[in-house]
Amino acid sequence: MSDNPHASQTPWFPLYDHRLVALSGRDALAFAQSQTMNDVGALADGQWHWNGWLTAKGRLIALFALIRIAADTVWLVVPDADADDLATRLRRFQFRSKLAIELRDDLRIAGKLSASSLASGNHWVGSAADGIELDLSGRMDGGMPGRSLRIGPELHPGANAALVARWRCMDLAHGLPRLDPSQSEQWTPQQLSLERLNAFSVKKGCYPGQEIVARTHFLGQAKRGLALVRSDAPLVPGTELPLGDQTVGTVVSACGDLGLAVLPLDLNAENPGMAGASWRFEPLHGGLAR
Known part of the structure; x- marks a missing residue:
């Protein structure tokens, strides 16, 4: 049972900026393992994790939740990115692999601003036929509401732009980048601090961009990472952040005056130049x- 007595009153609302790409067939898991940046082989049926697809130069094309449905089926929950283009580009690497890569627009994706009473951690509940539910709550965090995500054939009524915007802002507050097309293929996993999400592996076998990711990890070459910032004015992805007479970082995701920015790791709120800046640091959940 949910810890929130009002959970049953919390509405589901469509996340129209999320779409589902399904990999199915004998080689679905092996293909996902060879192409994506996290260890798909470590997942059991009924589990999911954050994952992504990189260019050969180690830049993130798309970040998604990868769900192991069964031994021959993987679902990718893709926010923001062009899912049609992602599926098309993935098919170019199929070669002789036995799998189908298809968009599942018959399955709807919805969110709810309360913790799931069924799913927890990286374990989802439900079935591919009737729908599944994931817990997207930020564990170990006080003061932030829980969240649930549902994927299923039914269309959830009650489209609500304000709730969708709040969902996006909560993603950013937790350090989950929401990359629009202008920020695709611009950043390495380390620059986006994706180790916070356990979203990439440096121990599994080869995948596109793996050499760059592993070298950066083992040589300690990451000099920039993700920070949550708030500005005096609305932010736009790609906006450069000034500090004094220098540009110190770039906004990669935005929600009103809140944004995730790639900044030098040694820059912090105690920097003397922050007093006159038009933006400030916020604590990441x-x-x-x-």
Whole structure:
């Protein structure tokens, strides 16, 4: 049972900026393992994790939740990115692999601003036929509402732009980048601090961009990472952040005056130049790692 006595009153609302790409067939898991940046082989049926697809130069094309449905089926929950283009590009690497890569627009994706009473951690509940539910709550965080995500054939009524915007802002507050097309293929996993989400592996076998990711990890070459910032004016992805007479970082995701920015790791709120800056640091929440 949910810890929230009002959970049953919390409405589901469509996340129209999320779409589902399904990989199905004998080689679905092996293909996902060879192409994506996290260890798909470590997942059991009924589990999911954050994952992504990189260019050969180690830049993130798309970040998604990868769900192991069964031994021959993987679902990718893709926010923001062009899912049609992602599926098309993935098919170019099929070669002789026995699998189908298809968009599942018959399955709807919805969110709810309360913790799931069924799913927890990286374990989902339900069935591919009737729908599944994931817990997207930020564990170990006080003061932030829980969240649930549902994927199923039914269309949830009650489209609500305000709730969708709040969902996006909560993603950013937890350090989950929401990359629009202008920020695709611009950043490495380390620059986006995706280790906070356990979203990539440096121990599994080869995948596109793996050499760059592993070298950066083992040589300690990451000099920039993700920070949550708030500005005096609305932010736009791609906006450069000034500090004094220098540009110190770039906004990669935005929700009104809140944004995730790639900044030098040694820059912090105690920097003397922050007093006159038009933006400031906000504390990042945690607990979205799966």
